[in-house]
Amino acid sequence: MSTRTPEHVSSASQPDDDAVNRAKQEIQALVQEVVALSKSEIEETDFFAALLEKSISALAAIGGVVWTLEEGQPFKLQYQVNLQQTGLAASQAAQMQHAKLLGSIAQRGEPLLIPPHSGAGEGPEDAGAANPTEYLLVVAPIKTDRGVDGLVEIFQRVGARPTTQRGYLRFLVQMCEIAGEYLKTRRLRHFVTKQSLWEQLENFTASVHTRLDSRQTAFTIANEGRRLIGCDRVTVVLRKGSSYVVEAISGQDTFDKRSNVVRMLRNLATVVVRSGEDLWYTGDTQNLAPQVEKAVNEYVDESHTKQIAVLPIREHDPHADDKTRDRKRENMLGAIIIEQLVDSRAPDGLMQRVDVVRRHSATALTNAQSHEGLFLLPLWRLIGQSRVLVTARNLPKTILASIAIVAAVLAMWLFPWDFNVTADGKLQPEVRANVFAAVDGRITDVLVTEGQAVKKGELLAKQRSSPLEDQRAQLEGEIAANEQDYRSKRAQEGSLDKARTPEADLYDLQSQISQIETKAIALQKQFEILREQESRLNITSPIDGNIVTPKVQELLRDRTVGPGTKIMEIADMTQDWELELKVPEAKMGHVRAQLRELHAQDPKAQLEVTFILATNPDIEDKLAGRVIYIAPTAEAEGEKGNLVTMTVAFNQEELAKLGPEGVATEQAIAALKEHLKVGADVKAKIRCGRKPIGYVWFHELWEFIQSRILFRM
Numbered sequence: 001m002s003t004r005t006p007e008h009v010s011s012a013s014q015p016d017d018d019a020v021n022r023a024k025q026e027i028q029a030l031v032q033e034v035v036a037l038s039k040s041e042i043e044e045t046d047f048f049a050a051l052l053e054k055s056i057s058a059l060a061a062i063g064g065v066v067w068t069l070e071e072g073q074p075f076k077l078q079y080q081v082n083l084q085q086t087g088l089a090a091s092q093a094a095q096m097q098h099a100k101l102l103g104s105i106a107q108r109g110e111p112l113l114i115p116p117h118s119g120a121g122e123g124p125e126d127a128g129a130a131n132p133t134e135y136l137l138v139v140a141p142i143k144t145d146r147g148v149d150g151l152v153e154i155f156q157r158v159g160a161r162p163t164t165q166r167g168y169l170r171f172l173v174q175m176c177e178i179a180g181e182y183l184k185t186r187r188l189r190h191f192v193t194k195q196s197l198w199e200q201l202e203n204f205t206a207s208v209h210t211r212l213d214s215r216q217t218a219f220t221i222a223n224e225g226r227r228l229i230g231c232d233r234v235t236v237v238l239r240k241g242s243s244y245v246v247e248a249i250s251g252q253d254t255f256d257k258r259s260n261v262v263r264m265l266r267n268l269a270t271v272v273v274r275s276g277e278d279l280w281y282t283g284d285t286q287n288l289a290p291q292v293e294k295a296v297n298e299y300v301d302e303s304h305t306k307q308i309a310v311l312p313i314r315e316h317d318p319h320a321d322d323k324t325r326d327r328k329r330e331n332m333l334g335a336i337i338i339e340q341l342v343d344s345r346a347p348d349g350l351m352q353r354v355d356v357v358r359r360h361s362a363t364a365l366t367n368a369q370s371h372e373g374l375f376l377l378p379l380w381r382l383i384g385q386s387r388v389l390v391t392a393r394n395l396p397k398t399i400l401a402s403i404a405i406v407a408a409v410l411a412m413w414l415f416p417w418d419f420n421v422t423a424d425g426k427l428q429p430e431v432r433a434n435v436f437a438a439v440d441g442r443i444t445d446v447l448v449t450e451g452q453a454v455k456k457g458e459l460l461a462k463q464r465s466s467p468l469e470d471q472r473a474q475l476e477g478e479i480a481a482n483e484q485d486y487r488s489k490r491a492q493e494g495s496l497d498k499a500r501t502p503e504a505d506l507y508d509l510q511s512q513i514s515q516i517e518t519k520a521i522a523l524q525k526q527f528e529i530l531r532e533q534e535s536r537l538n539i540t541s542p543i544d545g546n547i548v549t550p551k552v553q554e555l556l557r558d559r560t561v562g563p564g565t566k567i568m569e570i571a572d573m574t575q576d577w578e579l580e581l582k583v584p585e586a587k588m589g590h591v592r593a594q595l596r597e598l599h600a601q602d603p604k605a606q607l608e609v610t611f612i613l614a615t616n617p618d619i620e621d622k623l624a625g626r627v628i629y630i631a632p633t634a635e636a637e638g639e640k641g642n643l644v645t646m647t648v649a650f651n652q653e654e655l656a657k658l659g660p661e662g663v664a665t666e667q668a669i670a671a672l673k674e675h676l677k678v679g680a681d682v683k684a685k686i687r688c689g690r691k692p693i694g695y696v697w698f699h700e701l702w703e704f705i706q707s708r709i710l711f712r713m
Contacts, residue, residue: 027171030054034175038182041189047182049079052152055175056081059168061156062135067102068150075102078150086133086155094132101129102139106148111140111173113165116158134158136165140172142179149183152176201356204228208364212371214238215247217364221336222248225357229350232341237269238334238365244270247334261303268295269335272310276332279310307340311358316366333365412694419696420685421590423646425581427613427680432571433543437561438536441465446556450549454541454570461556461567463537472530479523486516545572548678571678574670577655579611579625579648581684585634586703588644594688595630607686609648614681616658623657625650627686648684 063082441463
């Protein structure tokens with residue numbers, strides 16, 4: 001039997017010791033890497049992936065799983081390596097046994113080694129719990145101050161000595177302790193971040209509700225909102241009447257509202273707010289409406305922003321909830337615009353922060369605009385801030401001034417005054433007519449000039465129509481060909497021997513001649529219609545009068561017109577003249593009320609009108625007339641709004657007031673008519689009875705209060 005000396009033993013065991021030391025160093029390095037990861041701000045999924053992969057590498061295992069556990073929830077697979085090799089997915093029963101095994105270990109809170117096809121223990125909580133796989137399960141819990149937050153499960157090959165298996169378990173326990181510290185640190189960091197967010201939110205809400213001024217509130221939303229959201233820039237756009245204005249930009253006390261960037265941003269906000277839908281742009285515009293897509297592309301090309309969100313702000317109604325709120329009818333206050341200029345990645349919790357800023361901004365702006373809309377707000381502020389009026393020395397003066405003001409107010413509502421509705425109009429001859437083109441064509445000759453006197457039926461202009469010329473040439477050719485056929489058939493009929501020609505041939509020839517004659521009649525009717533259309537190329541005057549269209553030669557020469565196109569206007573300036581007034585629809589209530597009052601006394605009564613000409617603005621030259629016609633409907637006329645047309649007749653002798661001597665002779669009036677300008681501007685007043693002098697002066701203000709304030713209450 002051979003024996004070994006101590007030297008032999010020492011030399012033989014040296015390589016094994018070196019391998020063990022190297023393995024320990026590698027494992028220690030892996031542990032240090034996991035420790036370093038646990039102290040960083042790595043995401044939870046990435047941390048558990050690194051922990052599991054390094055644990056499997058250190059233990060030379062085939063795979064493993066990290067399970068996380070939330071209170072009241074089943075185990076969640078966080079990360080796995082080679083789980084499919086265990087065969088758990090192939091059997092439902094195996095999965096149930098494995099799930100109960102994990103639950104038993106989590107309930108105990110202790111690490112455990114489970115051999116293949118064996119249970120976790122013999123306690124009542126271990127019923128049905130077992131390892132259904134062919135591998136040794138090394139399981140350790142991840143513990144925090146809340147208890148067990150998860151499990152790390154390693155699938156190890158069988159056959160290792162018990163001491164080695166216990167080493168597996170000690171190593172895994174150490175890794176789970178590191179994971180527990182990572183979770184506690186991450187939770188603590190989350191609490192700190194949440195506390196900071198609550199402080200920012202408290203500062204924002206306290207600041208945004210401090211003032212009742214829309215402009216100051218907009219600056220607060222822009223600057224404090226940017227800090228809370230964590231974006232690069234916040235812009236506030238407010239509604240001013242029917243338009244929208246960029247009111248505040250974060251980080252800028254002043255900015256040029258006429259610059260391209262600000263102008264395009266305002267246009268983008270206007271389009272989005274009118275659509276009523278939120279806009280979130282991250283680079284893709286395929287699903288946007290065409291007008292929104294155009295505005296977005298223009299702004300992004302100019303500003304080079306990475307991300308932009310345009311969020312309409314609606315008026316806050318504290319009495320409406322999400323179910324009863326009608327979003328389409330809510331009053332739009334403006335919009336909040338959020339931009340990422342450098343980084344296209346959205347900050348954590350962006351949507352929640354944006355929602356908070358938007359909700360509080362809507363409330364603050366609603367309150368500010370409601371406060372600013374108070375009637376005579378500057379006066380109430382002045383009265384509230386002024387205490388000198390009620391001091392003992394000034395109290396008598398204050399009382400006397402108050403009595404004077406009350407007396408003046410009473411006088412304004414007790415003393416009557418003439419109430420008139422003003423309107424603009426035009427002076428027009430009663431007999432006038434518009435000349436229209438009857439057919440398509442180009443005007444070649446204009447035979448009249450502005451102011452020229454013409455007779456009814458007199459030629460005014462000539463047209464030329466290429467389609468009619470082509471039609472004439474075609475018809476003339478068809479008529480000539482038809483006549484040639486007719487003569488040919490008649491000659492053929494005359495050359496036949498009727499006694500010898502079969503009756504069928506004679507009948508066929510006569511039928512052809514009859515068809516040619518019928519066609520000739522039809523062509524002649526077409527030619528008559530063509531001549532009638534050609535006659536319309538000569539444009540004639542419908543009445544006796546004068547050409548009142550200015551620069552008619554320059555306007556019409558070589559101009560292509562179609563049927564119904566207005567060519568010129570003719571007026572008989574020797575006949576009576578009248579007024580054509582345009583009364584705003586909002587003032588028609590006073591007019592109709594006065595008309596009803598007059599008809600109650602006399603059904604034939606008419607409204608009285610006084611007017612002056614823009615060419616004779618002297619108040620002494622005012623003329624009087626009466627309303628003879630009121631249009632039943634109003635017509636929209638651009639920025640002027642809806643206007644109702646009225647026709648006013650007046651005694652032609654009134655025109656004598658415009659003459660130098662004021663003599664109402666027929667010769668003087670006829671001379672004045674010749675010098676009147678068709679369409680001259682007129683300022684007219686429609687007499688609507690007598691009203692209190694205060695109402696006469698301030699009725700428009702009172703109507704505004706009725707429609708804009710009292711009606712909404």
